[in-house]
Amino acid sequence: QALADSFLPLFDNMPSIPFHAQGNKKHKCVVAHAKYIPRPKPHVIFSPRYLAEYPHESIVETVKPELIHAWLKWRKRPYGHNETFIRKAIELGLTSYHAKAHTRTYARVKAEMEN
Numbered sequence: 001q002a003l004a005d006s007f008l009p010l011f012d013n014m015p016s017i018p019f020h021a022q023g024n025k026k027h028k029c030v031v032a033h034a035k036y037i038p039r040p041k042p043h044v045i046f047s048p049r050y051l052a053e054y055p056h057e058s059i060v061e062t063v064k065p066e067l068i069h070a071w072l073k074w075r076k077r078p079y080g081h082n083e084t085f086i087r088k089a090i091e092l093g094l095t096s097y098h099a100k101a102h103t104r105t106y107a108r109v110k111a112e113m114e115n
Contacts, residue, residue, distance in 0.1 A: 004044070004063050010092060011071040018043040019063070021051055034062045036069035038079065044070070064092050086110045 004019045022045040033054075034046045044066045051059065068088050072079035079085070086109050 003060065004067060007064060007067055011067055012075075014071055014074045017067065017070040019046065019066075020044075021046045021048040034066050036066045036073075036079070038069075038073050042070055042073060061094065061096070064094055065089060068092075081109075083110070 001016070001019050005016050008014060008016065018041075020043065033050045034044055036042070036044050044063075046062075050062075065085075068085050069079045071088070072084060077084060090107065090110065
């Protein structure tokens with residue numbers, strides 16, 4: 001939580017969004033890494049395995065995109081992987097976009113959106 005809250009100044013000092021680890025009853029992960037849940041109360045869930053096994057730098061690279069989703073929702077804007085999301089990701093120095101079992105750079109995604 002402290003890590004996520006440390007980035008709030010990059011997001012117009014929006015209110016803190018709860019981040020927590022969550023697995024299902026069989027102790028399997030509910031998400032691959034992390035997921036922004038907008039309703040009923042915005043929060044982010046992390047895979048306990050991801051938190052235990054991945055380096056700090058990887059976790060930072062995962063926290064920031066989840067905060068972008070929350071920031072867009074807080075601003076009452078569409079909070080998917082849209083152009084505003086991509087621009088903010090590039091502004092924050094993020095490099096990778098993970099979706100549907102493939103990885104692309106944010107710069108490539110932005111170029112694809114502009115074409």
